[in-house]
Amino acid sequence: MNLSKELKGYIGLPRSIYVLFFARIINSLGAFVFPFLAIFLTKNIGLGEKASGYIVFASALSYIPGSLLGGFLSDRIGRKKIMIVFQGLAALCFIPCAFLGNSLIIPGLLILAGVFSGAAQPANSAMVADLTNTTNRKSAFSLLYLGINVGFAFGPLIAGFLYKNYIEWIFLGDAITTILSLILVVIFVEESIPSKDEIEKGKELNSDERTEDGNLLEVFMRRPALLAFALVSTIYSFVFAQHAFALPLQIDNIYGDVGTKIFGTLMTTNAVVVLLMTLFLTSITKKLKPILNIVIAGLMCFIGFGMIYFIKSVPLFIISTGIWTLGEILQVTNSGIYIANHAPMSHRGRFNAVLPIITGSGWALSPLIMGGFIENNGVKAVWPITALLAIIGSSLMFVLYLKEKKYDNKRTTI
Numbered sequence: 008m009n010l011s012k013e014l015k016g017y018i019g020l021p022r023s024i025y026v027l028f029f030a031r032i033i034n035s036l037g038a039f040v041f042p043f044l045a046i047f048l049t050k051n052i053g054l055g056e057k058a059s060g061y062i063v064f065a066s067a068l069s070y071i072p073g074s075l076l077g078g079f080l081s082d083r084i085g086r087k088k089i090m091i092v093f094q095g096l097a098a099l100c101f102i103p104c105a106f107l108g109n110s111l112i113i114p115g116l117l118i119l120a121g122v123f124s125g126a127a128q129p130a131n132s133a134m135v136a137d138l139t140n141t142t143n144r145k146s147a148f149s150l151l152y153l154g155i156n157v158g159f160a161f162g163p164l165i166a167g168f169l170y171k172n173y174i175e176w177i178f179l180g181d182a183i184t185t186i187l188s189l190i191l192v193v194i195f196v197e198e199s200i201p202s203k204d205e206i207e208k209g210k211e212l213n214s215d216e217r218t219e220d221g222n223l224l225e226v227f228m229r230r231p232a233l234l235a236f237a238l239v240s241t242i243y244s245f246v247f248a249q250h251a252f253a254l255p256l257q258i259d260n261i262y263g264d265v266g267t268k269i270f271g272t273l274m275t276t277n278a279v280v281v282l283l284m285t286l287f288l289t290s291i292t293k294k295l296k297p298i299l300n301i302v303i304a305g306l307m308c309f310i311g312f313g314m315i316y317f318i319k320s321v322p323l324f325i326i327s328t329g330i331w332t333l334g335e336i337l338q339v340t341n342s343g344i345y346i347a348n349h350a351p352m353s354h355r356g357r358f359n360a361v362l363p364i365i366t367g368s369g370w371a372l373s374p375l376i377m378g379g380f381i382e383n384n385g386v387k388a389v390w391p392i393t394a395l396l397a398i399i400g401s402s403l404m405f406v407l408y409l410k411e412k413k414y415d416n417k418r419t420t421i
Contacts, residue, residue: 014286017150021138024147026195027131028154030188035158037184039166039177040101040117041066042274045252045374046259046267051174052109056256060378062114063252067371069118071364073125078360081130086137086356087198089130091189097123098185105175132359136347137199141214148343149289152336153282160278167271201352209352218353223361226354232414233349235407236298237365242400243301243338245369246308246393250277250331252374253381253389254315260386261319269321273328280332288336297341297348298408304341305401307334313394316387342366 040047044066048059073093081089100120104113139147169176201209209218215233219226227234258273259266292300311331318324350358377389 017146020143020147020150023138023196023199024135024150026191027135028150030191031151031154032157033184033191034188035155036162036165037180038158038162039169039181040104040120042163042251043166043170043177043255043267044117046170046255046270047177048114049256050259052111052113055382057378057382060252060374060376060381062118063378064371064375066114066118066121067367067374069121070125070128070367070371073122073127074129074360074364077126078129078133078357080126081133081200081356081359082354085198085200086130086134087192087196090127090134091193093123093126093130094185094189097121097127098182098189101178101182101185104178128363129356129360132343132346132363133355134196134199135343136350136355136359137201137352139347141348144347145289145293145340145344148340148347149285152340152343153285156278156281156285158278160275160282163271163274163278167268170267206353215349216347216352219351220353223354223357226351227358227361230349232407232411233346233362236345236404237362239400239403239407240301240342240366241369242396242403243305243308243369244367245373246305246312246397246400247331247335247338248370248373249312249377249389249393250328251370253377253386253393256381257315257386257389258324269324272321273324276325276328277332277335280329281336284333285336285340288333289340292337296408296411297345298404298411300337300341301345302401302405302408304334304336304338305397305404307331307337308397309394309401312390312397314390316390316394 044063045059048054048062049056054062077089077093097120100116100123104116107113135147135151136144165180166177169180206218209216215230219229254273255266255270258270262269292303308331311327311329311334314323314327314330318327346358346362350362381389
């Protein structure tokens with residue numbers, strides 16, 4: 008791979024994309040709370056795996072009302088205003104958690120933070136779609152994904168240290184970095200919501216991004232492929248959720264008191280692999296359709312998560328993390344591109360509210376289902392099921408790829 012040639016793909020993007028890149032580095036550097044939430048609930052507050060699963064589920068579920076509100080408002084008021092207000096409120100929820108010790112009030116505040124974070128996310132995603140087009144969207148999504156993982160390359164190591172020594176800074180650090188990232192947005196990012204004239208001209212576009220009339224449900228039903236894609240993506244999110252719920256529990260079960268540091272090392276491995284391999288994977292898969300890349304992602308998850316059933320040594324856990332991380336790179340970057348290319352510009356905020364709810368429902372259901380499953384069967388039994396789901400998801404996505412290919416060929420001949 009010609010590195011200098013591939014880096015040129017990141018030159019010439021809108022200024023706001025570069026600002027969002029640095030904002031995401033700062034924000035993800037301080038994303039301390041939720042990666043260690045399952046361990047915090049069981050070890051510090053003293054909850055069982057099942058109760059912990061319910062709270063993690065509630066935290067994920069709280070995203071839904073916030074997202075629906077944020078998506079609606081971002082199409083009405085604007086992307087920037089919604090991002091700043093609701094992400095700022097989420098940061099404020101973390102601050103009192105630093106001073107409440109092991110109080111059961113903390114889970115409630117974290118659930119509330121989930122509502123506010125959910126409201127900010129559709130505006131964030133819609134803004135990226137507003138600022139890009141089909142020619143530079145892949146580079147923009149890849150760059151922003153790298154930004155998140157530059158922070159994650161160091162954040163988990165810092166969080167692992169803070170958890171053992173200064174746990175209150177888990178919450179304060181998350182709040183401070185979120186506020187700092189928002190300051191960049193306030194100063195340097197302009198509002199991106201399309202004007203009324205742009206929305207009207209968008210009706211003439213010969214693509215799935217064309218402006219649509221009608222409510223969200225009516226427009227959504229005109230895009231059955233996107234709906235099917237979202238439903239199959241639910242399986243993927245259920246699989247990936249195991250790295251945040253079942254994996255830290257298994258590491259803690261095997262390694263005890265040093266488990267949090269080892270888990271932090273694995274999450275850093277995840278981020279480093281993303282940093283080193285995203286550019287390469289983007290290069291070798293750039294001619295493949297996004298949906299086919301997601302098929303390959305499912306195969307990587309089958310191998311990476313499936314092998315956890317058989318391993319106990321740290322080096323093998325690192326290898327496993329590297330493999331499923333390759334799947335993560337392909338799935339996350341190509342899913343964002345697929346959705347952006349198929350969502351109408353008139354409904355971007357609302358589509359970016361509803362679609363993550365559907366695709367991310369696996370994240371919410373996973374701890375709810377697996378919490379009770381682990382209590383009855385042990386955490387090791389999670390991994391054969393996870394591997395099976397990865398293969399099922401990959402197979403269904405391949406069917407969608409074949410359907411899309413057939414449709415594209417038919418449209419070309421007309």
